[in-house]
Amino acid sequence: MGFRKRGMSHFLKRLKAEPVEVILFLCASSSIIFLFLMLLFIAKEGAQAFLTFGINFIIGSVWETNLDLYGAFPLIYGSLMVVAGAVVIAVPLGVVTAIFIAEVLPFSFRDLIKSLIELLASVPSIIYGFVGLLFIAPQVARLFGISSGTVALTASIVLAIMSIPTIVGVSGEVIAAVPRDFKDAALALGATKWQTIKSVVIPTAKSGILASIMLGFGRAIGETVAVLMVAGNVALIPTPPWNYLSPVYPLTATIAMQMGEAAVGSLEYSALFGLGMILFIVTFIVNTLADAIVKRESKFRSGVK
């Protein structure tokens, strides 16, 4: 941008010339302000739970409203279990799809298929939950001979379907950003298309693909409504712990289910905000890391050019 003045030293001078910049700046800062307010208010409401239970709020294994005992470990475990299952299903499907769309598919199809997958991303989570409850859960129950299909596995499947568009979208962008010169160089050396993909495209886009997986993970762990509808919602660690055919109670589902009945100011109310705090911090860290990876990549690449 030719007319962009650099540095804060010019700030006051420009402000005099164009007071409208203050309004623009305030709008741009709204994200910081609201993130800060979010942290503040959720921490304030959740403080009582952390003060009452200490570290046991996170590692305690009993979540029982009737006893007023809140140890979130089974819920955290439930969230991680469902998300891990979803990652195992969604990552191979998503990444291969992204490679296929960017490198193999003829150009004329690319926009159409990409638009369809974008459309898939905008389907609301309650619709996924609805379809999961109506069609996927009964199939899971029939296939494995269990009485109820609302178990961790079903939640993982639904969540995987929902995460694929994110993974395809972001890793697609990263793959498309691999410089043409790299590929041309490989092809000119006599590599076949597959060899080029395997030894040039994938290694170059590797960390970007990792970032897309992390973004998908961040999205998935915060997903509420769809997961809640098919996870079964029992606040116990499954026995054995890897049993995907038992119901679980993810963090998000607990908040959504219990907020309605928790009296404002009660210990339960505070515990639910405590869960919100855990979610906020985890997604904040995951997203920041993913962004850092993407930024480092693009810096590296502009250095190459």
Place this chain on the structure above:
Amino acid sequence: MSKVREKVLFAFLGIPTAICLGVFFWLASVLLSGFGTIKWNLLTASVLNGGYLEMIVGSAYLLLGAAGIASPVGVLAAIYLVEYAPRGRLTRVIDQAINNLAGVPSIVIGLFGYTFFCRQLGLGISLAAGWFTLSLMMIPIVIRGTEEAVRMVPNAFKEAALALGASKWRTVRSITAPSAAPGIITSILLGIARVAGETAAILFTSCVLVTRGLPKSPFEPVMALAFNLFVKIVALGESPDKVFGIAFILFLMVISLAAAATAFRIYYRRRQPWLK
């Protein structure tokens, strides 16, 4: 590796893509199968008579209000970031904060909305609280879309205006914003589509199961399609096929919004030759 073997390999790579598309068409066909069973006159009938009117209008109120807040804030923020922001630490922090806001789980946004807008600001369970809460989810989408659109306006356009003596803000108003308008509108439409089916964020902030008529002021609670679907299945335990109508209307609404955004973008890409 021979050409034939490579073709076979590529065909195998296509399987996951086919699965993804298959899932989409399956989902669409499942929901569109409700097309025949919908009684269309119920769309305009009151909920008290078994219709959907208050839910549909309530959802529309929520979306329009949230868009009314998020669009100006998001567009102005994007213009600041592209045209005004100095390159420095503060700008980088703002940029990062937008990504982080986009990544906050909707249920956490809902919790915040309840304690901040409903209780701290005293809005109560109301339409207005829902507007603010949903706009928090829309703002990052609008900012990112608008930034892209503003960046695509050729520098030559802006330089011409500046050379004619226009101030920077004047250039933004008369040259940059109008040229980027189609992209801006697309991003707003996408933002609306993204929150149209949002349930977790309005769960505690603005909705009730039944209202008598439509809300008369922004400080009254509303009905919404997604909220009703959720409560009827999860809390009241109604069998899924009984609420199929609501799911179908919601799906249709969201998909048409998203499709409209995409179609709008493709149409204007062709009309504005500088966008390739």
